[in-house]
Amino acid sequence: MNKEVVVLSGAGSIGLAIARRIGTAKHIVLADYDKNNLQNAQTVLKQAGFEVSSMQFDLSRRQSVQDLVQYSQTKGDVKYVINAAGVSPSQASVEKILSVDMYGTAVFMEEFGKIISEGGSCVIISSQSGHRLGTLTQQESDLLATTDPESLINLPFVKNITDTLKAYQYSKRCNVLKVMFEANRWAKRRATINSVSPGIIITPLAADELKGPRGEGYRKMLQASPAMRAGTPDEVGDLAQFLMSEKGKFITGADILIDGGTTASYFYGDLQYLKQTH
Numbered sequence: 001m002n003k004e005v006v007v008l009s010g011a012g013s014i015g016l017a018i019a020r021r022i023g024t025a026k027h028i029v030l031a032d033y034d035k036n037n038l039q040n041a042q043t044v045l046k047q048a049g050f051e052v053s054s055m056q057f058d059l060s061r062r063q064s065v066q067d068l069v070q071y072s073q074t075k076g077d078v079k080y081v082i083n084a085a086g087v088s089p090s091q092a093s094v095e096k097i098l099s100v101d102m103y104g105t106a107v108f109m110e111e112f113g114k115i116i117s118e119g120g121s122c123v124i125i126s127s128q129s130g131h132r133l134g135t136l137t138q139q140e141s142d143l144l145a146t147t148d149p150e151s152l153i154n155l156p157f158v159k160n161i162t163d164t165l166k167a168y169q170y171s172k173r174c175n176v177l178k179v180m181f182e183a184n185r186w187a188k189r190r191a192t193i194n195s196v197s198p199g200i201i202i203t204p205l206a207a208d209e210l211k212g213p214r215g216e217g218y219r220k221m222l223q224a225s226p227a228m229r230a231g232t233p234d235e236v237g238d239l240a241q242f243l244m245s246e247k248g249k250f251i252t253g254a255d256i257l258i259d260g261g262t263t264a265s266y267f268y269g270d271l272q273y274l275k276q277t278h
């Protein structure tokens with residue numbers, strides 16, 4: 001019998017927490033842009049008894065995603081797919097954020113949706129930030145959901161983005177809408193696909209945000225949020241594990257917020273004052 005394969009795009013903190021939970025007795029393919037991250041992640045997982053291989057790749061290039069699909073298939077049945085690669089508003093330019101977080105993530109869902117094994121499952125890491133964008137028109141939502149990845153960045157309301165936070169928020173909203181769109185295609189292979197939208201989770205990416213221009217606001221936000229703390233990668237890992245397990249089989253095309261209540265507070269609680277800046 002072919003080995004089941006777990007593909008992790010983005011061998012960072014959140015991605016690894018998920019892979020560790022679902023990767024036992026399977027083959028884990030690690031894929032990341034950063035060679036050091038890849039090497040370190042591979043060593044840690046191997047030393048913990050996991051079967052692992054790795055491939056350097058760039059989520060923002062279709063050919064690279066296609067190469068990852070092909071490589072993963074040489075390892076067995078691609079049954080579990082996670083995209084946790086991404087860049088944040090304090091780490092990258094508008095162009096970079098749109099090409100990795102919006103375009104690349106859309107390509108990822110499209111390409112893996114063509115080959116996912118029967119009964120497989122995918123989790124895309126989006127963000128609470130996408131929930132703060134406010135209400136889009138139905139037409140804007142439909143366009144983000146259905147436009148082919150190559151044309152996404154030419155949509156008028158995307159092309160005009162000049163601010164990295166907006167680029168991130170639109171990208172993450174796009175992830176959630178694309179998941180709804182893709183769930184219909186993935187269902188043809190009896191596979192599920194969902195997104196998870198974390199609040200601030202302590203990782204290197206979050207550390208850059210907490211040190212960045214919006215850092216002070218984020219620290220205040222955490223103190224005043226219902227949970228009064230940041231989350232951990234393990235908490236996101238537990239949720240993703242549930243979504244990818246037999247127990248999560250009735251959930252597809254959905255987005256699950258895991259943010260300690262921050263979004264609820266942003267719209268209707270103590271954090272409403274942040275609406276102008278975050």
Ligand SMILES: NC(=O)c1ccc[n+]([C@@H]2O[C@H](COP(=O)([O-])OP(=O)(O)OC[C@H]3O[C@@H](n4cnc5c(N)ncnc54)[C@H](O)[C@@H]3O)[C@@H](O)[C@H]2O)c1
Binds near residue numbers: 032034058200
């Ligand atoms: N940490 C948080 O507070 C938080 C909150 C909400 C959403 N997220 C999202 O979670 C995801 C994972 O982030 P994390 O916090 O684990 O950060 P992380 O920095 O630990 O991991 C991100 C990984 O993505 C990789 N990456 C970046 N660009 C890439 C590219 N073009 N191709 C391939 N790999 C690439 C990086 O090398 C890194 O290993 C991101 O999409 C992020 O937007 C994080």
